[in-house]
Amino acid sequence: MLCRVTCLRAPVSSLSQFYCTSIAGEGVTSRSHLSQDQREGESTTYNTSDGSKSSDDSNSGRHEQSTYSKEEVAKFRSMADSWWDVKGDCRPLHSLNRLRVSLVREGLMQSGAVMTGHIAGPQPLSGLRILDVGCGGGILCEPLARLGATVVGLDAAEENVSVARLHADCDPKVRHKLEYVCGTIEEHAQEAEGMYDAVVASEVLEHVSHPDLFIHTCAHTIKPGGSIFLTTLNKTAVAWVGAVAIAEYTLHLLPPGTHDWNKFIPRQELLFLLEKSGFATRTVHGMLYNPLRNQWCWQSNTAINYAVHAIKET
Template sequence: MTKAETLRMTTTVDDAEIAKFQAMAAEWWDPNGKFKPLHMLNPCRLDYITTQIAGEFGLNLSAEAPFAGLRILDIGCGGGLLSEPMARLGATVVGVDAAGGNIPVAQAHAAQSGLSIDYRHTSAESLLETHEPAFDVVLNMEVVEHVADPQAYLTACQRLLRPGGLMICSTINRNPKSYAVAIIGAEHIMGWLPKGTHDWRKFITPDELVAMIEAAGLRAEDRMGFVFSPLTWTWSLSDRDLSVNYVTASVKPE
């Protein structure tokens, strides 16, 4: 049995979803390429992620290497857009992706940047089977809407966390506005993403996601929206507007 066949048997990986991202792997670090939306969103994502981690573990972001001593798992790491900043902040980072083509891209860029990051072609469920030591933080960004079984996937994420650990999970709301913005706008009008990147039927409302997070054994603590301004061409955080992109923070009880 090949590694790919084993991966399919033991995970919630959706082969059709993975194939989409395999085709785009080489463009991860092109700020004007197919991942332009993520490059634009990344500063806002990092603001939320770093603030949540610092607050949960009582860390000072102005200190040198404030995340030193933390083990962070970046699921769906792609080319490393989140893994690299976490490593620069001092964390020990494991980046995993079910799209194998992303891993050499991420490895090469990390080497060019002088960063040591453990990148692996695997999945959350497969990590559990290898008895990986528990993580302090699981980054689960823009992944849950692409898996075959979101509840099983979130349960695997919970099991990878140590008690007291933090999971940050972002996805896309499911409503008429999100269809207009994330699919018609981003894929068909702006051309920011290839057509068919997202399936609106797999989008998840904030209440649905929180219910799944809590069913997985985590305690939901925060949710915020990522809001794009066409006037300033920037993203910002909002505690009121979760109508399209949004993010949650949850903790595994001690």
């Protein structure tokens, strides 16, 4: 994720003065009241991508599988006060919306999910339900809601969810279209089988544990014929040079340690994981970031950043 991680400069409780009035705690799933410590300690059983059962029981002392990474979530919890600073640490993510919003809109149109009467209108995604996994402060959720979609933003950091709710509450045009939930994809999937027309996970895969489980669990929440949209980093030498050596250690666009090259996802491996979970890949695009202009553009080269749209067939 091209976003600088900073130390939290103000408690989340004071952010309401920065955005607007405090919000009502509506629309939270039954698990969202849990504290982060409680979430890390509770036991969850789910299906892995090979069909076997796995238990996430932190108190058992056994090896378990989960997409949740405490260290990765901590990175983004610390930036809760900077999500909506368009000139700050998340500047590249705001700029990335130009590509990823169009990726979702055009992908859903081409898949036939968008109703004919809405295609030419200002809200072509009306009637569609979208899950944004790893939503952070809601940077992508809000523009999708403005296009008419009902959007659920899911994030494992309570601080990020609080900021997203506060910001959405300031805009009466979108707040009724948005719901933010604190939790993991495993927790949410237990209550959301086949609920969504599309799932978006943008700049998230390179920060989760067990990407195969992540893809499989996302698939569980998508209707047959629904879409998944992913943007991530390729596991190539060029990606290490560009996203780690240059971005973090030379240009200081990101603090050292933001990315772990070992968690980058080779393009062919991701396409295999999608096929394994019942998806047919429709589109693969390379993405190029110009830090001097703060601009993203599509390109054929997928060696560093790339985007994928796939359709759930089963």
